[in-house]
């Protein structure tokens with residue numbers, strides 16, 4: 001069966017983006033309330049709190065950018081880009097988000113847990129090496145992948161099913177053949193990248209798989225894309241560990257996008273990914289929360305995802 005860990009923290013609620021911003025603290029409150037009601041919640045093992053150092057964040061970011069974000073947050077806060085708002089606690093919350101990925105990686109490498117569910121804010125997958133973008137400060141999943149590489153792991157798979165293309169993560173590993181990046185996303189849509197013809201470059205040609213989905217796509221369309229493209233690519237790559245950028249903004253009730261997935265899709269996809277991880281990756285999966293902006297849909301989807309992940 002194996003063990004599933006989880007992490008969340010009140011500091012994430014203090015990344016204050018304002019009540020009218022879609023990526024606000026209420027998202028995590030809703031998720032936590034729903035999760036705590038589930039029978040399986042008591043079986044999840046809490047991860048220790050770990051704050052990433054600036055050097056660890058710099059595994060995927062320019063050190064100067066890391067310092068700039070820290071200074072900007074701590075001195076005044078405000079807009080880091082057109083839609084990325086930070087407050088005085090945002091750097092600390094972001095460093096704790098990054099640290100959660102590193103702690104999960106260490107516990108998995110030590111064989112103490114097999115899977116981890118990280119319920120974080122701010123999210124990460126749009127964040128670039130030198131730039132905040134799309135509600136994201138630091139790229140939590142990319143930093144964890146780099147950290148796992150630094151600890152000797154190769155063949156790391158990242159599956160990003162957030163409704164938006166994970167442009168930041170793609171950029172980090174575009175020429176790296178040891179990291180398979182797979183993204184399903186509404187297209188054309190924010191942030192504008194993620195065409196099917198973008199497949200990596202140099203030694204990394206072929207280890208980026210973009211699967212654009214038309215607005216209005218539903219469970220049947222997504223199941224077909226997963227069965228025909230996502231799962232075969234994962235099975236062929238045989239990853240040593242599988243990381244998920246778990247956004248739930250492709251749900252049909254989400255206000256920011258127009259994909260029509262049900263909660264059941266995410267449960268099904270999680271269960272199938274876990275089967276593949278058990279076959280090829282010693283069951284090792286780390287899930288990072290990305291988007292999802294309808295509070296009740298988000299809470300339902302994370303509960304279904306967590307149920308399947310911990311089964």
Ligand SMILES: [Zn+2]
Pocket residue numbers: 162163164247249290291292
């Ligand atoms: Zn998103």
